[in-house]
Amino acid sequence: MSGELSPIDKAKFVAAKRAVEYVEDGMRVGMGTGSTAAWMVRCLGEMVREEGLNITAVPTSTRTAELARSVGIKVVSLDEAKWLDVTIDGADEYDGNLNLIKGGGGALLQEKIVATASDQMVVIADISKQVETLGAFPLPVEVIPFGWQTSKALIEETLIGLDVLGRTTSLRMNGDAAFLTDEGNYILDLHLHRIGNARQMSLVLNQIPGVVENGLFVDICDVVVIGYGDGKVEVRDINNGTVEESRLDFVESDNLFADLED
Template sequence: MPAELSPIEKAKFAAAKRASDMVESGMKVGLGTGSTAAWMVRCLGERVRREGLKIRGVPTSTRTAELAREVGIEVIALDEAGWLDLTIDGADEFDAELNLIKGGGGALLQEKIVATASDRMVVIADPAKEVAHLGAFPLPIEVIPFGWKTTRNLVEEMLEGMDVLGREVGLRMSGEAPYRTDEGNHILDLHLMRIGNPRQLALVLNQIPGVVENGLFIDICDTVVIGHGDGRVELRDVTEGTLEEGRVEFGESENLFRDV
């Protein structure tokens, strides 16, 4: 492993490597988006090359699709797959009940659709993503461009009645222009600091005209794999109430690091 790889990247790799071992030949797998999910896609690609693993992947963004094809994973659309055995994705935050904030990478809509079309969702993360209460990470919501300022005003008005500490709502930018999702929509980032009732907020947000989807993933994630910089991994299953601990050896996957 290159010496310049940070402890956080090592932790992301450890989680991704452990989760990739859950995938079996013949599976249809949802492939998440983001830096941790990219490690997972590379790990699966290595298994395809080394072991002849035969899977079909449903990516949650164009950049994940490009990476999957690059590492030799067969890519199919969700409509072709119909239903998935497993989705593996990262998260910006997760709490003790494995409720999540996702969408920092701008792919929350496809990520939520793919995750809910799966028998099981596994989240891969480093320890910094675990929080006592969701909300320190800005909550993304995807909105259609038409009338987005009106949508923002409605969101701000709604937040007055919610159990949150902050109410700042900002339009995500990409340079000088508004950020565009794969569907051509905008993203509003809600700086809430602390969300007292994530379930209620998720339901109310999606009732606002112009909101396509929000980045709160409630009762969707089944398992979280937490990686550490020294190779330790923790696997928590919320449905089984179990905790499994193990270790990933970095030296076994040096081909992966040559590509980074």
């Protein structure tokens, strides 16, 4: 099975495998959404089944919740858990200060709520997600459907005064209809190319009527675990100021890879 995986998928797997070492028995764990996070969920599921790991998970989307249940992980709501020991999630981009752009999968609101309700946020990624300055990946902004075109116009007007290279915005679609988040909201993707001041951008966007939340995660991430296709793993800890490298052997596991759709 391992021979069928692309180098990117191998990188995601080894990053996930290293990241789950932050999870200990009895922990309450936030689980992100997306293809990289799916590897983490399956790794934890294998630990639950084969090692007897006892954890409680708070997923950030319905599809992550379904995957977690399918691999034997106990799922509860954030209201039930109240606070989390660690959240492990992917990212669409990260910079040298571990600021992130998230929301490519459309779950940014729940992801940000869960991440900020955690003692620690660990991001798993491959090296392609590293950027010098955020903004190459379109910035998702979640807006309520009512008056969304007005919200879009206000965002575009606001961008004129901000340090960005592009100001094109687009409504995310799902076929012929607008993409809907788990909360029934729309997502506007901002094609900015470069975000000069991520903190300012985040604060300004969230002041616009109709905006629910944006995909900038500033001062939230504590650790980035970066996987490589050859099995190398790099762990960057922003709080300790450390960078550690290791290598993980890629071991086949039919239970882990079976039916992995993303």
